[in-house]
Amino acid sequence: MVQNLRSNAEDLTHSKGAHLPKHLHDTPHGEDAPHPVHVDRAGNNDGNTSKSTALFALLLVFALILAGAVIWRVNKYISDESSKLIREVTVEAGSTAGFDMFWSREPRFASLVSETLDFEGIDYTYPQDILFNVRILNHKYDCALHITDTTAPAATAVPQEITSVDQIPDVTSCVTDISDISDYSVEWHYLPDISEGGNLVAQAAVTDIWGNQTIVDVPLLVHHDTIAPVIVGTQDITAYVGDTISYRSGVKVRDNMDDNCTLEIDNSTVDLSASGTYEVTYIATDFTGNQTTKTITLTLKDRPATYVEPELVYAAADEILATIITDDMTDMEKALQITWWCRYNLHYVEHADTTSWTRAAYDALVYRTGTCYSFAYAAKALFTEAGIESMIVKREPYTYSKHYWNYICIDGQWYHCDSTPRKHYNSYFFMYTSEELIAFHDHGWYGYRFDESKYPQSATESVQSRIDYPRHRIKD
Numbered sequence: 001m002v003q004n005l006r007s008n009a010e011d012l013t014h015s016k017g018a019h020l021p022k023h024l025h026d027t028p029h030g031e032d033a034p035h036p037v038h039v040d041r042a043g044n045n046d047g048n049t050s051k052s053t054a055l056f057a058l059l060l061v062f063a064l065i066l067a068g069a070v071i072w073r074v075n076k077y078i079s080d081e082s083s084k085l086i087r088e089v090t091v092e093a094g095s096t097a098g099f100d101m102f103w104s105r106e107p108r109f110a111s112l113v114s115e116t117l118d119f120e121g122i123d124y125t126y127p128q129d130i131l132f133n134v135r136i137l138n139h140k141y142d143c144a145l146h147i148t149d150t151t152a153p154a155a156t157a158v159p160q161e162i163t164s165v166d167q168i169p170d171v172t173s174c175v176t177d178i179s180d181i182s183d184y185s186v187e188w189h190y191l192p193d194i195s196e197g198g199n200l201v202a203q204a205a206v207t208d209i210w211g212n213q214t215i216v217d218v219p220l221l222v223h224h225d226t227i228a229p230v231i232v233g234t235q236d237i238t239a240y241v242g243d244t245i246s247y248r249s250g251v252k253v254r255d256n257m258d259d260n261c262t263l264e265i266d267n268s269t270v271d272l273s274a275s276g277t278y279e280v281t282y283i284a285t286d287f288t289g290n291q292t293t294k295t296i297t298l299t300l301k302d303r304p305a306t307y308v309e310p311e312l313v314y315a316a317a318d319e320i321l322a323t324i325i326t327d328d329m330t331d332m333e334k335a336l337q338i339t340w341w342c343r344y345n346l347h348y349v350e351h352a353d354t355t356s357w358t359r360a361a362y363d364a365l366v367y368r369t370g371t372c373y374s375f376a377y378a379a380k381a382l383f384t385e386a387g388i389e390s391m392i393v394k395r396e397p398y399t400y401s402k403h404y405w406n407y408i409c410i411d412g413q414w415y416h417c418d419s420t421p422r423k424h425y426n427s428y429f430f431m432y433t434s435e436e437l438i439a440f441h442d443h444g445w446y447g448y449r450f451d452e453s454k455y456p457q458s459a460t461e462s463v464q465s466r467i468d469y470p471r472h473r474i475k476d
Helices: 002-017 046-084 310-324 331-345 357-367 372-385 434-439
Strands: 088-092 113-115 128-136 139-148 154-157 160-163 175-179 184-190 198-208 213-223 230-232 237-240 252-254 262-266 276-285 291-301 390-394 404-410 413-418 429-432
Touching: 046 128, 046 139, 154 198, 154 213, 175 184, 175 198, 230 276, 230 291, 310 331, 310 357, 310 372, 331 372, 331 404, 331 429, 357 372, 372 390, 372 404, 404 429, 429 434
Parallel strands: 088 139, 160 213, 237 291
Antiparallel strands: 113 128, 128 139, 154 175, 184 198, 198 213, 230 252, 262 276, 276 291, 390 404, 404 413, 413 429
């Protein structure tokens, strides 16, 4: 069948070809005759042009599609990257920032991203707003770095202990360890009423220049003083007409809180030119107004014919001290030598001239005789010239006779000394506490009674174990 179809086709071709012109019928070199083509007036080949146009259009479409895909891809990249960008970042003053803080995730291609801010060159101690740009390819984005100070200063209170009449201390002394990156000020925020005392709290405000504030509670222990001062050392005074009276000699004021109480002396009724008995009032006042008064009697007598000027007494005392004490001795050692010297160098007599203390002391120091009054005042003159504070203590009440001895202050503590010889007791009393002295008895004799309220409080700790009486020295 195939063979028949091929034969029929050939016959048909030959049959048609018999009617064509020769120049169209013949095919040079036996080649097949070309198909007829249309040639326009310009001589263009319409078939080739159509193909080129179609190909160009196809290429153009492809290029446009490719360009669109690239543009879409670039825009998609830029969109994706910009979505990661954080346009504003805020940091606390004192900390630091970096470019990485402006990204929620790392950029895909870091080399395609740039910024216009030098993060290392920023002063992070000062609050400020810094504007800069970030570029992702050719797209620019405005960004901002905000440096703020929202941290309040740190500070620590300094507890205060004051009295109800004090001024509350300056606030700068009540707050310490203040730290803040910015400048700050300190002032009182609240001050309580301290007039009644108690455990109170004041408040200090520490504020930086940006308005951040810390309130610091400052504990106040406020003492409300209701205890009046105590006047010690006042004694009735016996003097002579024309004498200068040392009202303050040996007198001290003590207070539970005030070391600088005022002491006023009212001697307005005294007439130093006339013998007689006068009242002198001591008035002690502490800083809160608590007040104590004490009244003594001043007895002025006409000067006796045997009176000795104090200067002569002290001159005699200096001569003796030069032989028994040295500058390198302590006050305790000096006092021991004085007491020992009086005990074993003065001779006790039943009667002596005691019309004045100067007469009694002078006779004891120069003539080496006297009564207990003479012993006590001779020792007092020696203590005075040796720089040791002392007082005279008088027995009261007494039954048969008066008695006098010395009360000395060593290292701020008061002790009793008695150099007067006692029957059946071949020694002396040196630096006894009041408790030890009052408890002393010998052969049934109790002779040391006195009004303790008239004298400074005695030491309470005994020093007797330190005293070598026979050698009159202080033990190591």
